[in-house]
Amino acid sequence: MAPSPEKSPGKAANNPPATRKAPAPIPAIAETSFKTKKLVWIVGSGFLIFVALGVCFLMLCYFKRRPGNKSYKKHNMNAYERSLEKRTCSDSPFDAPNDEEKGKSDDEAPDELKVHVKRIYSSSECNNLYELNNTGWGSKLPPLQPAPPHQLPIIPGENLIINQAISTKSSERQIITNSIKVYSVASLQQYTNSFSHDNYIGEGTLGPVYKAELPDGKFLAVRKLNATACMGQNHEQFLQLASSISKIQHANIVKLMGYCAEYSQRLLVYEYCSSGTLHDSLHTDDKFQIKLSWDNRIQVSLGAARALEYLHEHCQPPIVHRNFRSANILLNDKLEVRVSDCGLGSLLSSGSVSQLSGRHLIANGYSAPEFEYGSYIMQSDVFSFGVVMLELLTGRKSYDSSRPLGEQFLVRWAVPQLHDIDALSSMVDPSLNGTYPKKSLSRFADIISSCIQHEPEFRPAMSEIVQDLLRMM
Known part of the structure; x- marks a missing residue:
C-alpha cells in the first residue's frame, strides 16, 4: 500500500519532478561508425606523408648522383666545345686551344669547369660573339676582370664603314x-x-x-x-x-x-698631255704641231665619242659636259684622246659663269640651237661633238671672223654641202692632200649630219656614233 504524501515529506522533496526525463543513451552502431572513420583518416594521412617523404628521398638521391656523373659532364662539355670550334668571324685574334691542350685537359680529373668568356666585336660579319675557351683542369678559376669601357679590340685588315647619316665634316x-x-x-x-x-x-x-x-x-x-x-x-x-x-x-x-x-x-x-689640244693641232701653223692624217682624225673622233658615251650612258647620274669643243680635247704623244673639263658642269651652270660659258659657246659656234632658249641637255653635247667632227673634216675653226661673212660660222657654211659629193670633196682639209678614201669621207659626213640636226630628238646617242665610227676603222 503506497504511503501517503503527508507521511513522507523528505522523500517528496528529494525526488525530481514528475515532468523531467533522463537523456537517451547513444546507440552502439553510431559509436562504432565514428571510430571507423577516424581510423581511416589517420591511416590515409600517414600514407600520404610516407609517399611525400619517399619522393623527397628519391629526388635527393638523384641530385646527389648527377654532379658525380663525370661521363655525363664530359660528354656535354665536349659537345659544347665542338659547336664553338666553327668560327664565324675571320681573322680573329683570339684562337681556340690546340689539340694538345685539349688532350691534356681530358686526361685530368676536373672538379670544377672553368670557362673564360671573351667578347669579340667585328663590324664585318658579326656584332657580338661569345667565345668559350677551356683553360684546363685542376687550377683554380681566376676572377674575371671587367673590360675597360670603350676599348674593344680592333680586328686588323677590316674596312671602316661610316654611316653617312651621322658623318661629320671632318670625316x-x-x-x-x-x-x-x-x-x-x-x-x-x-x-x-x-x-x-x-x-x-x-x-x-x-x-x-x-x-x-x-x-x-x-x-x-x-x-x-x-x-x-x-x-x-x-x-x-x-x-x-x-x-x-x-x-x-x-x-x-x-x-x-x-x-x-x-x-x-x-x-x-x-x-x-704632251701634244697639246686638238684645236692647236688643227688651227695652228706652228711647224712643231702634229699634223693629223685621215686615219688619225677618225681615231680622234672615236676617242672623243667614247668619252662622251661614258659620261652620258655609264655614269650614274649621267654627266653632261656643257663645254665640249676642240680646245678641251687633249692629245698625248701617242695621239690618244683625253677630254678635259669633265664633271665641271656644276660650275659652268652657275650664275655668271653660265652666262660667260654660254656666250663663249655661241660666239665660237659650238652651241646647239636649244641653248639659245636656256636649255642644255645630253643632245647638246652631241651637237658640239658634230661641230668638232666638222673641224676634223674641213680643218676650219668653228668660228672664224677672218673669213667671208657666209663662211664665218662653220655649221651654217657646211650643212648645205654635206650631202653633195662634189661639194664635200672641196670641203676637205687641204693639208690632207686628197689622201682619204671617198667612201670613208661619205660615212664621216653622214655622222656629222646626224649630230648637227636642228631638233635634239633627231640626234643619235653617243653609243650609236661610237658604233658608226668603229665600222669605219
Whole structure:
C-alpha cells in the first residue's frame, strides 16, 4: 500500500519532478561508425606523408648522383666545345686551344669547369660573339676582370664603314683626302715656278692652266679656278666637287690627280698631255704641231665619242659636259684622246659663269640651237661633238671672223654641202692632200649630219656614233 504524501515529506522533496526525463543513451552502431572513420583518416594521412617523404628521398638521391656523373659532364662539355670550334668571324685574334691542350685537359680529373668568356666585336660579319675557351683542369678559376669601357679590340685588315647619316665634316674631309692627293699652295708654286708665264699653257672658261714639273721629272697640269667660277661655293662644296671628279675614270678622260684648297685658292691638278689640244693641232701653223692624217682624225673622233658615251650612258647620274669643243680635247704623244673639263658642269651652270660659258659657246659656234632658249641637255653635247667632227673634216675653226661673212660660222657654211659629193670633196682639209678614201669621207659626213640636226630628238646617242665610227676603222 503506497504511503501517503503527508507521511513522507523528505522523500517528496528529494525526488525530481514528475515532468523531467533522463537523456537517451547513444546507440552502439553510431559509436562504432565514428571510430571507423577516424581510423581511416589517420591511416590515409600517414600514407600520404610516407609517399611525400619517399619522393623527397628519391629526388635527393638523384641530385646527389648527377654532379658525380663525370661521363655525363664530359660528354656535354665536349659537345659544347665542338659547336664553338666553327668560327664565324675571320681573322680573329683570339684562337681556340690546340689539340694538345685539349688532350691534356681530358686526361685530368676536373672538379670544377672553368670557362673564360671573351667578347669579340667585328663590324664585318658579326656584332657580338661569345667565345668559350677551356683553360684546363685542376687550377683554380681566376676572377674575371671587367673590360675597360670603350676599348674593344680592333680586328686588323677590316674596312671602316661610316654611316653617312651621322658623318661629320671632318670625316668627309678624311674620305676625300684618302681618295685624292692634296697639294699645298707652296708646293704648286714651286712646281709651276710661281705660275710663271713660261709655264702658262692656256686660258679656259674657268681659269688659266699651268704646267707643273715635279721633283721626279713628271709633269702635271694645274688649273687655277678664277673668282667668278668659285663664287658662291664654300669649302665643303669644293671638296665634294673634287671628290665627284675623281670618280670619273675612263681611258679617254683626263684624270684628276689632286687638288689644293688653301688661302681662298681653288686649284685642280690633272695629268699632263704632251701634244697639246686638238684645236692647236688643227688651227695652228706652228711647224712643231702634229699634223693629223685621215686615219688619225677618225681615231680622234672615236676617242672623243667614247668619252662622251661614258659620261652620258655609264655614269650614274649621267654627266653632261656643257663645254665640249676642240680646245678641251687633249692629245698625248701617242695621239690618244683625253677630254678635259669633265664633271665641271656644276660650275659652268652657275650664275655668271653660265652666262660667260654660254656666250663663249655661241660666239665660237659650238652651241646647239636649244641653248639659245636656256636649255642644255645630253643632245647638246652631241651637237658640239658634230661641230668638232666638222673641224676634223674641213680643218676650219668653228668660228672664224677672218673669213667671208657666209663662211664665218662653220655649221651654217657646211650643212648645205654635206650631202653633195662634189661639194664635200672641196670641203676637205687641204693639208690632207686628197689622201682619204671617198667612201670613208661619205660615212664621216653622214655622222656629222646626224649630230648637227636642228631638233635634239633627231640626234643619235653617243653609243650609236661610237658604233658608226668603229665600222669605219
